[in-house]
Amino acid sequence: MEINDGTLAQLGEEWVIARAAKIFGTGGQWVGIGDDTAVTKIEKASAVTTVDLLVEGIHFRRETSSAYDVGWKAIAVNLSDIAAMGASPLWAVLGLALPKDTPGSWVEELFRGMKEISEKFGLSIVGGDTVGSPGKIFISLTVIGEAEKPVLRTGGLPGWQILVTGYAGASAAGLWLLENSEKIENSENLENIEDFARVIEKHRRPVPQIEAGKVIGRGEACLLDNSDGLFRSCQLLAEGSGLTARIDSKEIPIDEPTRRVAELAGVDPLDWALWGGEDYHLVAAVPNSRLAEISSSLEGLGVLCRVVGVLQAGDPKVLIDEKRLEAHPFRHF
Amino acid sequence: MEINDGTLAQLGEEWVIARAAKIFGTGGQWVGIGDDTAVTKIEKASAVTTVDLLVEGIHFRRETSSAYDVGWKAIAVNLSDIAAMGASPLWAVLGLALPKDTPGSWVEELFRGMKEISEKFGLSIVGGDTVGSPGKIFISLTVIGEAEKPVLRTGGLPGWQILVTGYAGASAAGLWLLENSEKIENSENLENIEDFARVIEKHRRPVPQIEAGKVIGRGEACLLDNSDGLFRSCQLLAEGSGLTARIDSKEIPIDEPTRRVAELAGVDPLDWALWGGEDYHLVAAVPNSRLAEISSSLEGLGVLCRVVGVLQAGDPKVLIDEKRLEAHPFRHF
Known part of the structure; x- marks a missing residue:
């Protein structure tokens, strides 16, 4: 289904997955959405992993942030943790709990915001899980990156x-x-x-x-x-x-x-x-x-x-x- | 604070993080809870990544499942996806959205259930994010594993x-x-x-x-x-x-x-x-x-x-x- 002017109750889970696969498609570099797990590669010595949750009503409000901005920010806050290790982002997986009255257009814009910033920083969104939510929207994003030698927040010396x-x-x-x-x-x-x-x-x-x-x-x-x-x-x-x-x-x-x-x-x-x-x-x-x-x-x-x-x-x-x-x-x- | 007979409103976020760090401690093998990201290693050619959300009222009910069982199952369903790639589990990160009236003892038991099954399968829980929830409990678990050659669900031939x-x-x-x-x-x-x-x-x-x-x-x-x-x-x-x-x-x-x-x-x-x-x-x-x-x-x-x-x-x-x-x-x- 291409149209997105219904709610998720009308469009169904398949629509969400199909839109995610279309918008986040990795062009065959990796195994993304569609198998039991994503399959990716790390070249450098260490992997760095970060996860952030965004909850509607706490971290964002639909009245003051567009879905596009929420998508952007969900990725940005995780990439900031990757940056704070001196690392490069590689791939992400997305968990979404959505009330059934969420408009399809909101989900589509969320994905587009995520895609824009991901593309700028070479991040691939390779998988996820979508479930219903009995209340608010919950977004969970896990980002994995790599570094030869991640930079910790410890070990400074006097005079630094x-x-x-x-x-x-x-x-x-x-x-x-x-x-x-x-x-x-x-x-x-x-x-x-x-x-x-x-x-x-x-x-x-x-x-x-x-x-x-x-x-x-x-x-x-x-x-x-x-x-x-x-x-x-x-x-x-x-x-x-x-x-x-x-x-x-x-x-x-x-x-x-x-x-x-x-x-x-x-x-x-x-x-x-x-x-x-x-x-x-x-x-x-x-x-x-x-x-x-x-x-x-x-x-x-x-x-x-x-x-x-x-x-x-x-x-x-x-x-x-x-x-x-x-x-x-x-x-x- | 060692006692856990209060609610999270009383115990605070620091208590949750301290309990997680204590129960999930990786013994110094990797950088776990406490920096911007976890730092880990992959030895094999491919990484496999899976994420699952568990929502109270949809995937579990506090009346019919103990927190320990919920913790066990949250890890088990992700490990099953890792198994389905012929892969070995390595590390996990946990996202938790918890209402402020959640008893500390519930969270402690959740962690203990997660720890028991993780230990059996060589999985390290290395990081996470904890936020308040305006409604139900949301659990997001991302597990990363490795395999030389992950087994896809595609490519079978007649007669198999x-x-x-x-x-x-x-x-x-x-x-x-x-x-x-x-x-x-x-x-x-x-x-x-x-x-x-x-x-x-x-x-x-x-x-x-x-x-x-x-x-x-x-x-x-x-x-x-x-x-x-x-x-x-x-x-x-x-x-x-x-x-x-x-x-x-x-x-x-x-x-x-x-x-x-x-x-x-x-x-x-x-x-x-x-x-x-x-x-x-x-x-x-x-x-x-x-x-x-x-x-x-x-x-x-x-x-x-x-x-x-x-x-x-x-x-x-x-x-x-x-x-x-x-x-x-x-x-x-």
Whole structure:
């Protein structure tokens, strides 16, 4: 069935599988959808595997994100974990639990969003499982990649420089706008419309930094992604190396659009940078001797490289401008 | 926190991750829970990947299955797909969406069930993602394995023998008992209590046939598992080879306990064998010349090997006792 203007109750599971096979088709390179498992190959020494769940009502809302954006982001967050190992993505499998009143067009757009970003990063979606859901939409994505020597978040030494590869807080600014759209609509804010579009785009369609991860992974480094906010990344770096991460807040890169939205929202943009999360760039600690090479390679990729602090001897903790901060509580349950 | 007599709202996400890390610990062989991704290795030429979703209320009910059994079965169904490629399991990642009123003890037992079967089959659970669920429990499991030459379900030739490696219909019999427990409770049925326990065990704790899959995978074969009932397996074999699968119903192995429960239920046990599903043994088509070797190797493993039919020239269809049967409808949505 080619038409997709019915619900899944009308179109059936076969339609979902047929659309997935058509949109994700790997062109015969690997065995994809249609056997008991997918069959693929790894050439490098190590496999890296990551899984993320996205739940409707918690991680996305159909009112504020298109299916296309949800598909993009589901892949992006996993690729960001692959990037954080200095690895290359290879293949993915998708688990989908869908209520029977889900429109076929929603599923089709989800697949198209997944396909676009997968293609950009050389990822093949090779299999999956589709089931009914008694409630909300659940998306489970597992991505497997490879690296000769994956970069862990542990093992930094005193004096290693802490760097970030992107502007922090932009995703939080985008989310604030999506949740406060009435505040954009009065005319005095319309001059900022391009800023608004930019941070919303960063929230909806984050771009995983695969190539930047490989650059940082070429030599000694601790590496992770900035998915839970810069404070949490620095805390994990500190714990992973048993050292204190000393951060200079005025070095944290926050772009102008984020600052303008923060002003509109009446919040300190540093709060969004430290706690907002979902920025999906990379945070690394590297020896001083590597800084020039990394910085010039990242510049060549068009990727920001900003030193925001240093690892130093001391308890595993984070000092922001010499003050010890504790994590904001965030609870999944 | 060691105690698990609270709900997840009380225990928190950290508790879930700490319990997973403790129960699934890989003893340092691989990088497991705690970095951006798991880090593992593949030695053989091909990777095989499978994913399955289990949704509370659809695939299991907390009233009729213990958390331990759910954990066991979640792993078993994936390992059965690995077995159906003639492959060896290596590692798994787990996605869990849990309502905040889920008891910690339920999660602990789920992990213990997963751990027991994983250990039996050399599978390491190396990572995962835990999120809240606004409704039911969702479990997503991805398993990766390896094989020099994975066995597909395609490419059979006329004259190849169709064999099964286990008794069909037992899982359906077990499910019927679980859903009709009041019928077991009158005294005249108590003499059958061991039979009942046996088929219920087959439904709750299926045993994937990894070693049998490797035996069949040593040479030419088409192979799949019997998860959706014997009719569906034969239909997929027929379609995969573009041949007719001719099945002799009296050769289909149905054990005595299943026959006795079928009598109690007033159904033809052949219906359960053909359509019941969830038996998780293997269905293969192999050249005549391989039968003696396969049969003797499976016997050595204590695994049943029964020829139930043959592939022959003709449209891709299934003939049961020379009659063409169509699939029963089964809809996920």
